Amino acid sequence: MDVQPKLQRWLCLVMYILFGIAVQISGGPAEDLIDRLPGQPKVNFKQYAGYITVDEHAGRALFYYFAEAEDDSDSKPVALWLNGGPGCSSVGGGAFTELGPFYPRDDGHGLRKNLQSWNKVSNLLFVESPAGVGWSYSNTTSDYTCGDESTARNMLVFLSKWFKRFPEYASRDLFLTGESYAGHYIPQLANKLLNYNKVAKRYKFNLKGISIGNPLLSLNVDTAASYEFLWSHGLISDESNIAILKSCKFDKRIKNVDVIDISKECDDILKQVEQEIGDYVNEYDVILDVCPPSLIEQELRLRKKVSHMSLGVDVCMTSERQFYFNLPNVQKALHANRTNLPYDWSMCSNVLNYSGYDEGIDILPVLKDIIQQGIRVWIFSGDQDSVVPLMGSRTNVRNLANDLKMSVKVPYRAWYHEGQVAGWTTVYGDLLTFATVRGASHMVPYSQPARALHLFRTFLSGKDLPDQQ
Amino acid sequence: MDVQPKLQRWLCLVMYILFGIAVQISGGPAEDLIDRLPGQPKVNFKQYAGYITVDEHAGRALFYYFAEAEDDSDSKPVALWLNGGPGCSSVGGGAFTELGPFYPRDDGHGLRKNLQSWNKVSNLLFVESPAGVGWSYSNTTSDYTCGDESTARNMLVFLSKWFKRFPEYASRDLFLTGESYAGHYIPQLANKLLNYNKVAKRYKFNLKGISIGNPLLSLNVDTAASYEFLWSHGLISDESNIAILKSCKFDKRIKNVDVIDISKECDDILKQVEQEIGDYVNEYDVILDVCPPSLIEQELRLRKKVSHMSLGVDVCMTSERQFYFNLPNVQKALHANRTNLPYDWSMCSNVLNYSGYDEGIDILPVLKDIIQQGIRVWIFSGDQDSVVPLMGSRTNVRNLANDLKMSVKVPYRAWYHEGQVAGWTTVYGDLLTFATVRGASHMVPYSQPARALHLFRTFLSGKDLPDQQ
Numbered sequence: 001m002d003v004q005p006k007l008q009r010w011l012c013l014v015m016y017i018l019f020g021i022a023v024q025i026s027g028g029p030a031e032d033l034i035d036r037l038p039g040q041p042k043v044n045f046k047q048y049a050g051y052i053t054v055d056e057h058a059g060r061a062l063f064y065y066f067a068e069a070e071d072d073s074d075s076k077p078v079a080l081w082l083n084g085g086p087g088c089s090s091v092g093g094g095a096f097t098e099l100g101p102f103y104p105r106d107d108g109h110g111l112r113k114n115l116q117s118w119n120k121v122s123n124l125l126f127v128e129s130p131a132g133v134g135w136s137y138s139n140t141t142s143d144y145t146c147g148d149e150s151t152a153r154n155m156l157v158f159l160s161k162w163f164k165r166f167p168e169y170a171s172r173d174l175f176l177t178g179e180s181y182a183g184h185y186i187p188q189l190a191n192k193l194l195n196y197n198k199v200a201k202r203y204k205f206n207l208k209g210i211s212i213g214n215p216l217l218s219l220n221v222d223t224a225a226s227y228e229f230l231w232s233h234g235l236i237s238d239e240s241n242i243a244i245l246k247s248c249k250f251d252k253r254i255k256n257v258d259v260i261d262i263s264k265e266c267d268d269i270l271k272q273v274e275q276e277i278g279d280y281v282n283e284y285d286v287i288l289d290v291c292p293p294s295l296i297e298q299e300l301r302l303r304k305k306v307s308h309m310s311l312g313v314d315v316c317m318t319s320e321r322q323f324y325f326n327l328p329n330v331q332k333a334l335h336a337n338r339t340n341l342p343y344d345w346s347m348c349s350n351v352l353n354y355s356g357y358d359e360g361i362d363i364l365p366v367l368k369d370i371i372q373q374g375i376r377v378w379i380f381s382g383d384q385d386s387v388v389p390l391m392g393s394r395t396n397v398r399n400l401a402n403d404l405k406m407s408v409k410v411p412y413r414a415w416y417h418e419g420q421v422a423g424w425t426t427v428y429g430d431l432l433t434f435a436t437v438r439g440a441s442h443m444v445p446y447s448q449p450a451r452a453l454h455l456f457r458t459f460l461s462g463k464d465l466p467d468q469q
Numbered sequence: 470m471d472v473q474p475k476l477q478r479w480l481c482l483v484m485y486i487l488f489g490i491a492v493q494i495s496g497g498p499a500e501d502l503i504d505r506l507p508g509q510p511k512v513n514f515k516q517y518a519g520y521i522t523v524d525e526h527a528g529r530a531l532f533y534y535f536a537e538a539e540d541d542s543d544s545k546p547v548a549l550w551l552n553g554g555p556g557c558s559s560v561g562g563g564a565f566t567e568l569g570p571f572y573p574r575d576d577g578h579g580l581r582k583n584l585q586s587w588n589k590v591s592n593l594l595f596v597e598s599p600a601g602v603g604w605s606y607s608n609t610t611s612d613y614t615c616g617d618e619s620t621a622r623n624m625l626v627f628l629s630k631w632f633k634r635f636p637e638y639a640s641r642d643l644f645l646t647g648e649s650y651a652g653h654y655i656p657q658l659a660n661k662l663l664n665y666n667k668v669a670k671r672y673k674f675n676l677k678g679i680s681i682g683n684p685l686l687s688l689n690v691d692t693a694a695s696y697e698f699l700w701s702h703g704l705i706s707d708e709s710n711i712a713i714l715k716s717c718k719f720d721k722r723i724k725n726v727d728v729i730d731i732s733k734e735c736d737d738i739l740k741q742v743e744q745e746i747g748d749y750v751n752e753y754d755v756i757l758d759v760c761p762p763s764l765i766e767q768e769l770r771l772r773k774k775v776s777h778m779s780l781g782v783d784v785c786m787t788s789e790r791q792f793y794f795n796l797p798n799v800q801k802a803l804h805a806n807r808t809n810l811p812y813d814w815s816m817c818s819n820v821l822n823y824s825g826y827d828e829g830i831d832i833l834p835v836l837k838d839i840i841q842q843g844i845r846v847w848i849f850s851g852d853q854d855s856v857v858p859l860m861g862s863r864t865n866v867r868n869l870a871n872d873l874k875m876s877v878k879v880p881y882r883a884w885y886h887e888g889q890v891a892g893w894t895t896v897y898g899d900l901l902t903f904a905t906v907r908g909a910s911h912m913v914p915y916s917q918p919a920r921a922l923h924l925f926r927t928f929l930s931g932k933d934l935p936d937q938q
Binding site: 239240278289311312391398421436438439 | 708850852885907
């Protein structure tokens with residue numbers, strides 16, 4: 001993905017913006033500083049939230065939440081986190097239910113500390129991207145029809161302007177991270193930053209590495225892997241698996257960039273498969289319980305058998321977050337929803353019309369380009385996720401390594417945390433790492449917070465995951 | 470498997486023994502009644518343990534433990550439970566760490582109640598089989614060289630004599646259940662009982678059904694499935710999986726009944742695979758932590774990070790049991806070890822020389838025969854087990870159903886317990902059920918006690934697993 005000529009005017013704009021960074025006074029902007037979030041426990045780090053306008057003319061603005069590191073924020077890197085979807089909220093997802101400093105309280109009225117927050121090791125930036133997601137918006141409705149290219153372009157502008165607003169972080173080591181469809185967002189954004197750096201005269205983004213969890217990278221490999229996972233984890237029958245292998249040519253589908261038109265036969269099987277899986281299993285974590293639907297909850301409560309906890313995880317956290325984020329005083333404290341959007345905040349957008357075709361873009365060449373420029377790439381995978389499962393990601397990484405003619409530096413082996421196997425890992429060359437996280441969902445830091453933090457800390461350090469505890 | 474002529478004398482002996490049952494006085498034998506086990510909480514049901522001599526001449530005797538049902542023992546069926554191995558203890562495994570009424574306390578000096586014991590719904594009989602396992606023994610050392618046929622034959626004699634000793638249970642509904650290599654033991658024993666019944670003049674075993682968890686049924690299918698499981702659950706690399714598929718012809722190996730001689734190439738890969746998996750993962754439950762080795766435990770204890778609990782399961786229970794069973798007063802209370810064996814009690818036998826060739830016996834024809842005689846067959850599978858994984862069992866059941874020309878009665882779907890998906894199930898015809906247990910290990914009742922009890926209760930009832938909660 002080279003910089004296309006039509007983007008030259010964007011790069012000029014970005015360079016113009018960044019030119020000013022060096023002469024800015026350091027410190028975050030007072031107007032974005034969060035005083036205190038409703039029901040928030042006391043903490044010693046600063047938080048900021050607000051909007052960055054990425055297109056004045058269209059009235060297009062992206063909402064961000066920034067949590068400084070718990071200690072020594074001035075010596076720690078900046079990590080951007082993006083959730084996927086496409087169309088899901090990084091502030092709702094990453095920041096408040098996965099790796100940020102707070103989780104919603106179970107009454108939905110306040111917050112509790114996340115003891116494994118990634119702001120122990122990094123300053124954390126979360127962005128609702130593209131416009132139309134969460135509290136990000138555009139005054140030009142047609143902006144909500146978008147895709148990978150415009151999303152990456154807007155994020156480049158966002159980061160340029162954000163670093164201008166936070167000049168003390170502008171030259172800090174920068175890491176890009178995220179999950180799921182951020183398998184598209186993050187590499188494409190990294191590519192934009194690196195291309196920008198190539199033509200930049202003064203300011204350059206100090207990009208050091210990218211790390212993506214359960215990422216969509218290659219739709220044909222990832223889709224086939226998804227059904228293989230469902231079968232090998234017992235969610236679908238032998239009969240269906242055999243029928244899928246016979247009738248569903250995912251490869252062919254992707255090559256034609258025709259993501260809707262699959263054969264009638266295949267379509268029928270995939271519908272039957274949904275019946276087999278049923279409605280009460282979390283496909284993002286096949287062994288985690290689900291938050292009980294209210295009717296069942298009522299009945300179970302009578303029998304004193306209801307629980308919101310499964311394997312130590314609060315499985316109702318998404319409802320609690322939904323409630324908390326729609327409290328007016330929460331939105332006020334976050335400087336969010338400044339335009340009074342005509343809909344409630346929701347985790348994934350109902351207004352976005354994101355290009356379905358872009359799902360089919362092969363991300364491996366983008367990753368190849370990034371690695372060839374000396375940037376560290378980690379692909380990690382919660383091993384309980386059937387949606388973008390580990391087998392697809394592992395195969396994608398192997399294919400990438402083969403393409404790059406990288407040899408195995410760390411042969412596939414277990415990695416450890418607190419005396420237990422925390423997952424498996426393999427490293428190709430000096431820059432490409434694959435790692436699973438044992439017992440983790442699609443949302444790795446949500447279901448395995450301690451292992452996820454350890455993985456992220458190791459990623460930042462540039463070391464390999466520990467061999468033994 | 471028909472009754473072979475050379476076994477006629479055994480059947481005569483058995484019939485002779487059973488002839489007396491009807492005229493016996495009811496009630497368990499006073500000499501086998503357990504007064505109270507050391508450190509045992511108070512309970513209202515009776516327990517018995519002791520020896521049944523299955524061959525007077527050889528001095529061959531099998532040790533059993535029998536726990537009556539918690540309530541209404543006189544109206545509940547009898548279930549025999551056998552652990553596998555071959556060579557592992559049903560009393561140590563099934564009775565005291567899986568589905569029996571007690572678990573060892575974490576100090577190893579006493580017992581605690583298993584709140585999900587299967588004696589809520591059945592009278593439970595556990596037998597150390599064959600001689601050489603646990604406290605079962607023979608005074609004729611050559612008896613320790615044995616295999617499937619002699620094991621089943623001895624168990625037939627055992628059951629005949631046991632029912633004579635416990636006459637009030639002799640006509641009760643009988644269910645055979647177990648796990649792992651009991652995939653060989655149970656069907657072969659059922660076959661023996663049914664063949665006995667065919668020629669019996671008076672007493673007949675009242676066999677109603679068999680149920681086996683993570684059973685070895687067809688070594689070629691089960692072995693291939695094991696490596697597929699390891700791969701799809703992230704424990705081994707893509708590279709190894711590809712190499713295994715290329716070099717390891719498990720099918721060929723089994724057909725030749727040549728279980729040792731695999732190709733050098735395949736052997737090398739399987740060794741490498743062990744490296745990849747590492748030493749600190751429980752292959753019988755790939756997401757459960759392991760009991761920390763003492764050196765690591767010491768270090769972790771200093772950092773206050775040691776835990777014996779993983780996902781609510783005491784992962785050190787096997788050590789606690791080992792300690793408890795070797796206490797002299799425990800052995801005395803159990804009427805065990807009456808010959809002062811020259812070795813400690815251990816979960817799996819070190820003296821047995823069990824035929825490796827018998828692993829290769831195809832059990833599907835035996836199951837077919839049993840079903841054709843109207844006996845209910847359930848195959849269940851803890852879905853976290855890589856040793857005899859669900860995919861192999863599921864395929865075996867499908868192959869069996871196809872062979873029997875049974876149609877699908879219950880299409881593959883989730884089953885429920887306490888408002889959550891407890892696994893998936895499918896039923897063929899009226900008698901053949903397959904079910905997974907979600908989040909369960911090879912030892913299903915150990916890691917998912919509530920789901921396991923619900924499954925067993927449903928099996929006994931003759932119903933299908935619940936569709937919704």
